Amino acid sequence: MHRYRSHTCAALTEGDIGKEARLSGWCHRIRDHGGVLFIDLRDHYGMTQCVIDPDSKAFKLAETLRAEWVVKFDGKVRRRPEGTDNPELPTGKIELFIADIEVLGEAGELPMPVFGDQEYPEEIRLKYRFLDLRREKLHQNIMTRGAVVDSMRARMKKAGFFEFQTPILTASSPEGARDFLVPSRIHPGKFYALPQAPQQYKQLLMMSGFDRYFQIAPCFRDEDPRADRLPGEFYQLDLEMSFVEQEDVFAAMEPVITGVFEDFANGKPVTKKWPRIPFAESLRKYGTDKPDLRNPLVMQDVSEHFRGSGFKVFARMLEDKTNQVWGIPAPGGGSRAFCDRMNSWAQGEGQPGLGYIMWREGGEGAGPLANNIGPERTAAIRAQLGLKDGDAAFFVAGDPQKFWKFAGLARTMLGEELKLIDKDRFELAWIVDFPMYEYNEEDKKVDFSHNPFSMPQGGMDALQTQDPLTIKAFQYDIACNGYEIASGGIRNHKPAAMVKAFEIAGYGEETVVERFGGMYRAFQYGAPPHGGMAAGVDRIVMLLCGTNNLREISLFPMNQRAEDLLMGAPSEVTPKQLRELHIRLNLPQN
DSSP states (O other): OOSSOSSOTTTOOGGGTTOEEEEEEEEEEEEEETTEEEEEEEOSSOEEEEEEOTTSTTHHHHHHOOTTOEEEEEEEEEEOOTTOOOTTSTTTTEEEEEEEEEEEEOOOOOSSOOSSOOOOOHHHHHHTHHHHTTSHHHHHHHHHHHHHHHHHHHHHHHTTOEEOOOOSSBOOOSSSSOOOEEEOSSSTTOEEEOOSOSHHHHHHHHHTTOOEEEEEEEEEEOOOOBTTBOSEEEEEEEEEEESOOHHHHHHHHHHHHHHHHHHHSTTOOBOSSOOEEEHHHHHHHHSSSSOOTTSOOOOEEOGGGTTTOSOHHHHHHTTSTTOEEEEEEETTOOSHHHHHHHHHHHHHTTOSOOEEEEEOTTSOEESHHHHHHHHHHHHHHHHHHTOOTTOEEEEEEEOHHHHHHHHHHHHHHHHHHTTOOOOSOBOEEEEEOOBSEEEETTTTEEEESSOTTBOBTTHHHHHHHSOGGGOBBSEEEEEETTEEEEEEEEBOOOHHHHHHHHHHTTOOHHHHHHHSHHHHHHHTTOOOOEEEEEEEHHHHHHHHTTOSOGGGGOSSOOOTTSOBTTTTBSOOOOHHHHHHTTOOOOOOOO
């Protein structure tokens, strides 16, 4: 028999009854039932109930065992007593009657429990992550993550993509987030950077004649953390394709992402045919460029019903043609208490309030807005929004460029509060036609709104003849349940068009050559049309695991202050290390 085990803790079944077996694992839970000890033994694979009574020669040792001690049990497999089966476990019909025990590793007093999935302070969980990872839910999440990556990799290879690994030490990028810099010992005063994404390398692969590339790529950005973005590093399914248009990327990737979701949805419905929603339409209908389509609420422009009305606040706003009034339907929200609660919520968000109309029994509109605009306009709003008795509508007014984000938050809040969101499904969509440029109010200049390497719709002609703020790009995102899970575009592969695109944003050709010299040089020697995208592995796994925090699907994450509490990073280094790197510290004064 093997030194440590003949079976794993998930392997024994009724077919093994009467056989000798050896198990090794952690003491998950120990229960004393009238002198008989029941020990749930756990390993990576599962759990087996083990039993020992006072007649056993190993009983005295068994009494010393504590939670999370690592032990080896020898014994005989037997049928559990009638009525004590556990259908939740593969081993739920048997138990191991212990004959001999060996302690393989003692455990000190636990700083946090492993049994159960109760909440525990994050600081303790991250400092003792090796204990946290023993907990059933988190352990399963990590295994799901590995299986999701396997599914992605298999589907990409089946779709004709080839896996490559691009460099981790690279040049600093001037665009996007802050780089993590790595000092060079050999080249004093110079630094490498960890890649924010393999963007330039994957485009260079297309220049090099490779047709379809992918990798599960680590990316590094020195950004402030938040729940759906880990500090430091994250992983993405990165890909690029040559000789493609936007539709080709969609046709290649939609089955891959849909298939991955279907593999791990546990029977929850997954969108079969993804809608394609233009960016501007997404903002107008949902107040976001990553809409949660499980929420059925769709906002509409109801400006005409307030123009010239008795509600002077909105009527005066609408004298400026830039301004609009958007209506957000609220089925089932037609009570004074609910409307007042939403109004208080809006004030808590820094807004003056949230106007509303309620429709009670008999179809009459109620509330200050209804009283001011009259029954005809109130009825017209109700008809446009498709509302009935017992419903309400909420209104946001002003310049849509300034209020759309708040309107989107209000739509989400209404969907949650009125329990309109079907949480047991995955709704996927393409968001398309992103603007190529936006106006930067802070710097008073036109700037790139998304990815500067994207091809403008209309190509060079659009760059030369159109108002930059009207140019759309071949850029697209994938949205799922209120999260952006992928972003990509068709690339601007023509040197003259690339220079012109950067000129509009205030960068001269010399800047393009200086900052993107490798890629710009490659474009001079026969660049194929190409495009691709990157899907966030972490966010996809987060959604599939039913959590809203990336720390619940990552092995050893940092905390909100970008600290690794387990390994003690970031840490100070020795004077010798600094001298070797030709670095002197200039620390801030307290």
